[in-house]
Amino acid sequence: MPTAVELEEILRGADLRVTRPRMAVLAALHAHPHADTGSIVTAAREDLGRVSTQAVYDVLQALTERGLVRRIEPSGSVARYETRVGDNHHHVVCRSCGAIADVACAVGPAPCLEASESHGFEIDEAEVVYWGRCPDCQIAGGLAATTA
Amino acid sequence: MPTAVELEEILRGADLRVTRPRMAVLAALHAHPHADTGSIVTAAREDLGRVSTQAVYDVLQALTERGLVRRIEPSGSVARYETRVGDNHHHVVCRSCGAIADVACAVGPAPCLEASESHGFEIDEAEVVYWGRCPDCQIAGGLAATTA
DNA sequence: CCTATTTCTGGAATCAATCAAGTTTAAATT
DNA sequence: AATTTAAACTTGATTGATTCCAGAAATAGG
Structure with a gap:
């Protein structure tokens, strides 16, 4: 859990201006791994009082471009x-x-x-997603939640 | 490329009623592997004259549930x-x-x-996506298309 | 042929994500 | 410290895939 100063260094290190929305988003991401955009917006608002949805999207894109965060989208x-x-x-x-x-x-x-047959593709990354059931849902029994 | 009769058998084999929209969607899928929903709707309309968008979505869901087709959604x-x-x-x-x-x-x-550490998850599938550039885009040079 | 159930139609609603124009602000400059 | 300027943020509207709903139509079994 990085301190405010560390977050600031992370941003500067990536040639990004240090702004309140960026600090808040970065902090929220460290606090909640694998958070979706909605949660991040909420967390950032709790931190700052108010931020526009757009700002959060912009920040996330900037952070992703600089490689500070990674975007994942499971099916x-x-x-x-x-x-x-x-x-x-x-x-x-x-x-x-x-x-x-x-x-x-x-x-x-x-x-x-x-890849066994690459079809001429120039491959630079292999992304692996394992699908299954988490411990909680195994306990919960056979019925899948609607939020699957 | 299955014939109409074969498509019909496929549907019946999965306990699905044989309807024109389902035949059209199934045929479109066999003709265009990895097609997105929009293309499938278009292809089905060329085949049938007209079908509702909803019908195509319903059909795709039904086919997916019965395991006749597989849904993939790359990031x-x-x-x-x-x-x-x-x-x-x-x-x-x-x-x-x-x-x-x-x-x-x-x-x-x-x-x-x-998976090296499964975190207690009960894993049933490993999905792998290789990312890279297709032969055409390698030829096209360094610039990425906007439709990435 | 008739009935029941499933499927399809048409239209509207939802929700994540993006776009556009204008204002504010961080940080480099004088 | 005041000035400048490009980057970042705000508000508000828009897109586009997907889903929900109620009613009409069609399939399959009796």
């Missing part, structure tokens, strides 16, 4: 963001409640990066 | 559908134009299915 879910970048990890997504957890790379250094 | 793209199901293959997506191609499973029978 059936809206866009989510996380601050853990650069370590090539993957995600497990719960089919019932949509919960997301991080998973380290499965096998060795660059797993799955060898 | 930044709208939902797409394919008829190739049950063989656990993956996809390569072009970052520039969004083109999609099929890729057979990378390593052995159930590759990447071993």
Whole structure:
């Protein structure tokens, strides 16, 4: 959980101006990994009093462009963001409640990066999403939540 | 490319009533792998004269539920559908134009299915998306199309 | 042929995301 | 410290995929 000063350094290090919305969004992302845009807007407003939805979208895009955050969008879910970048990890997504957890790379250094037939594509990334059920939903029983 | 009779058998085999919209959608999917909903609607209309958008959505959902088609939604793209199901293959997506191609499973029978730390999740599927550039876009040069 | 259930139509509503024009502000400059 | 300027933020409207709803139509079984 970075301090305000650290967040500021992170922004400056990426050649981004230090503004209140950016600080708030970055803090919210560190506090809530895998948060969707709506949650981030809410968190930022609790922090700042008020911010426009547009500002949050702009900030998220700027942060993503500079590689400070990573945008993930599992099927059936809206866009989510996380601050853990650069370590090539993957995600497990719960089919019932949509919960997301991080998973380290499965096998060795660059797993799955060898597509058997690449069709001439120049591949630069292999994205892996594991689908299943989180511990809570396993307990909850067979019925899937409507928010799947 | 299945015949009309074969399509009919496919539908009946899945306990689905045989209707004109369903035949048209299924045919469109076989003709255009990885088509998005809009294209499917268009193709179905060329075939039938007219169909409601809603009907196509309903059909796609019904077909997906019965496992006749598979819904895929790469980040930044709208939902797409394919008829190739049950063989656990993956996809390569072009970052520039969004083109999609099929890729057979990378390593052995159930590759990447071993998440190193599953966080208690009960995993039933590993979805892999390879990102890169298709042959056409490599030729086209460095500039990415806006339809990425 | 008739009935019941499923499917399709038409139109409206929802919601994430984007666009546009104008105002404010961070940070470099004098 | 005042000035400048490009980047960032605000408000308000718009897009576009997807879904909801109520009623009409059509399929499949009796």
